[in-house]
Amino acid sequence: MVCRIVVLISGSGSNLQALIDKLDRQYGEIVAVLSNRPDAYGLERARRAGINTLVLDHKDYADRESFERAMIARLDEVAPDLLILAGFMRILTTEFVSHFQGRLLNIHPSLLPKYKGLHTHKRALEAGDSEHGATVHFVTEELDGGPLVVQARVPVIPGDTPESLAERVQHQEHVLYPLTMNLFASGRLRLIDGRACLDNKPLGASGIEPERID
Structure with a gap:
């Protein structure tokens, strides 16, 4: 069974491009790229690769919690097996991290x-x-503190x-x-x-x- 991967970005997406280029398609598929910034260039990288793009502008939400609940709902529709934070410039709440526990990776x-x-x-x-x-x-509730x-x-x-x-x-x-x-x-x-x-x-x-x- 192929692993369903979603990449979360906020900017140019250079790490996203590396992920797209080097993905072992025997095992995984990047099914969506989500950005909290509508103008993120990484969205164009995803479109060029034929990857579905999702945009949830955090400015459209009253607070961090409501934004992340909307993000959880959208991501659950995609049913990811793995979420990769690739320059996603948001500090995640405990609720979000707990929901995707064991499926969240970050690079620092x-x-x-x-x-x-x-x-x-x-x-x-x-x-x-x-x-x-x-x-x-791996991402845990502690900022940049999950298992290496x-x-x-x-x-x-x-x-x-x-x-x-x-x-x-x-x-x-x-x-x-x-x-x-x-x-x-x-x-x-x-x-x-x-x-x-x-x-x-x-x-x-x-x-x-x-x-x-x-």
Whole structure:
């Protein structure tokens, strides 16, 4: 049975494009792309790939809770097996996360648990870090705090700016996210008893190294 995937976006959709390009169609299908911004360029990427698009503008709702209830209702109509947050710039409520528990993945531009939240590249440079990176994790109620799946590390080079560092990290994101999507779609990756598991074996605190995946 093919895994039904929905990608949630707010912006240009560069990670979405990587997901579209590298999807293993033996196991998964991106059945819809949902955006909370009607002008998100990622919607055009989805249309070009023949993927159904959904738009729910959060500005049309009185508060976060009513917006997310509308989003839950729309997503339930699509019946996703997996939701992928790809630059979806909204903090999700407990109600939403609980509804899709075990089916929510996010990518964050830092080596979690370092630098949760925003401006991660700037913060890494200001701290004088020698390396930086990206992390894919399951989503829980804690912001950027769910069980880690996989990380990629990049060196911080003398003279780096937040922009140059972000570019190299994003290149790694485009490798990590499709890898994780395909592992979930194939049934190898799951959230079991609150822990990320590969082939039914719990992962360590740092997740898995991409080169270790056969």
